[in-house]
Amino acid sequence: MADTYFIRAEPLAAAIRELVRGFGSEEREVELVTDNLIQANLTGHDSHGIGMLPRYSQAWVEGGLKENAHVKTLMDGGALLRLDGQRGFGQVVGREAMTLAIERAKKLGSCIMALGNAHHLCRIGAWAEMAVAEGFVSIHFVNVISRPIVAPFGGSDARFGTNPFTVGIPVAGREPVLLDFATSVIAQGKARVAHNKGEKLPLGRIIDNQGKDSDDPAYAVVEPLGAILAFGEHKGYGMAVACELLGGALAAGLACGGPATGEKRVLNGMLTIILDPKAIADVATFERETRSFLDWVTASPPRAGFDKVRLAGEPEREWRAKRLAEGIPVDANSWNEILEAAARLKLEPAKINRLAGVKA
Numbered sequence: 539m540a541d542t543y544f545i546r547a548e549p550l551a552a553a554i555r556e557l558v559r560g561f562g563s564e565e566r567e568v569e570l571v572t573d574n575l576i577q578a579n580l581t582g583h584d585s586h587g588i589g590m591l592p593r594y595s596q597a598w599v600e601g602g603l604k605e606n607a608h609v610k611t612l613m614d615g616g617a618l619l620r621l622d623g624q625r626g627f628g629q630v631v632g633r634e635a636m637t638l639a640i641e642r643a644k645k646l647g648s649c650i651m652a653l654g655n656a657h658h659l660c661r662i663g664a665w666a667e668m669a670v671a672e673g674f675v676s677i678h679f680v681n682v683i684s685r686p687i688v689a690p691f692g693g694s695d696a697r698f699g700t701n702p703f704t705v706g707i708p709v710a711g712r713e714p715v716l717l718d719f720a721t722s723v724i725a726q727g728k729a730r731v732a733h734n735k736g737e738k739l740p741l742g743r744i745i746d747n748q749g750k751d752s753d754d755p756a757y758a759v760v761e762p763l764g765a766i767l768a769f770g771e772h773k774g775y776g777m778a779v780a781c782e783l784l785g786g787a788l789a790a791g792l793a794c795g796g797p798a799t800g801e802k803r804v805l806n807g808m809l810t811i812i813l814d815p816k817a818i819a820d821v822a823t824f825e826r827e828t829r830s831f832l833d834w835v836t837a838s839p840p841r842a843g844f845d846k847v848r849l850a851g852e853p854e855r856e857w858r859a860k861r862l863a864e865g866i867p868v869d870a871n872s873w874n875e876i877l878e879a880a881a882r883l884k885l886e887p888a889k890i891n892r893l894a895g896v897k898a
């Protein structure tokens with residue numbers, strides 16, 4: 539059996555659509571979930587691509603993820619919105635929440651939107667991209683309600699999730715700046731992908747179940763669990779706390795507060811701030827200063843070991859071009875987990891293989 543399959547985006551999407559239909563999803567949901575996951579793979583974030591589906595299928599069987607659920611407005615204060623994702627697919631309720639908030643920002647110049655109870659919102663950059671496409675700045679603080687997996691700076695066990703932070707900034711006439719990362723030194727899914735490939739991680743990312751440095755990604759994936767470290771020592775840890783308090787305690791009304799319950803669902807709370815630059819600044823000045831700063835910064839001569847200075851968002855665009863041309867790599871273990879998910883959803887794994895063009 540091949541160690542890695544290279545599957546083109548289209549046949550992979552056909553297979554994933556079939557899998558998502560197994561949740562009982564309406565066709566719009568099938569499209570949104572499939573497209574969002576494939577886009578994560580295309581942008582190089584396999585941690586947040588189709589490899590999430592086995593977890594989603596376990597969460598759905600337990601009742602922690604609801605098919606065909608939609609966002610519900612809990613509070614409408616004009617430029618302030620409080621929304622409930624009703625445990626629906628993040629790919630659906632995240633899009634609906636962002637659509638509502640963007641409409642408000644168009645009318646009012648800004649919108650602060652609090653979203654709670656959304657099942658996994660996946661790549662948070664996808665939501666910033668929606669606002670940036672309208673010319674808006676988009677800022678996101680996100681918490682994760684799942685098994686705690688990240689240790690606080692100075693701590694020896696896991697106390698919270700990989701809490702992503704994201705900022706999208708439009709740049710007139712150019713590609714946007716899109717900063718989008720987990721506040722853990724690696725996203726948990728990156729440990730899962732390394733574990734499935736049988737790879738080790740560099741030291742300084744993971745601690746084992748005794749709180750000691752380890753290169754084994756298993757400590758972030760299977761029992762006995764250790765923890766992933768926060769990025770940037772006390773600074774990244776501080777950002778993770780800000781994400782927990784703003785995305786969790788404030789926006790969702792739910793923060794991490796105890797050991798794992800064993801439930802498979804992954805809930806995200808998200809505080810989103812959308813801002814129309816025209817509403818707060820002289821746009822010509824903002825555009826001029828943005829472009830001149832970005833030119834200045836990227837003109838720095840590359841240091842040994844680097845080919846050039848990039849801006850956030852650029853690597854994802856490079857990955858997308860490469861993977862559209864060459865196909866999406868899916869390691870055999872991850873693909874087997876997808877076939878197991880198909881069986882869990884009462885689908886025929888052979889059909890998934892056939893649609894993807896995988897000869898297992």
Ligand SMILES: NC(=O)c1ccc[n+]([C@@H]2O[C@H](COP(=O)([O-])OP(=O)(O)OC[C@H]3O[C@@H](n4cnc5c(N)ncnc54)[C@H](O)[C@@H]3O)[C@@H](O)[C@H]2O)c1
Pocket residue numbers: 583585586658659660661662663681682700701702703704716717718719720721723724725726728806847848849850851852853854
């Ligand atoms: N929904 C959730 O619960 C959840 C939790 C954690 C992470 N995530 C998502 O996981 C994804 C991956 O997160 P990650 O921490 O692994 O990302 P990462 O470590 O790959 O960092 C990605 C960010 O760094 C930028 N970047 C990368 N290389 C660069 C370079 N050479 N120069 C300049 N900028 C560069 C990228 O453009 C991007 O903005 C994100 O999309 C995040 O939203 C989601």
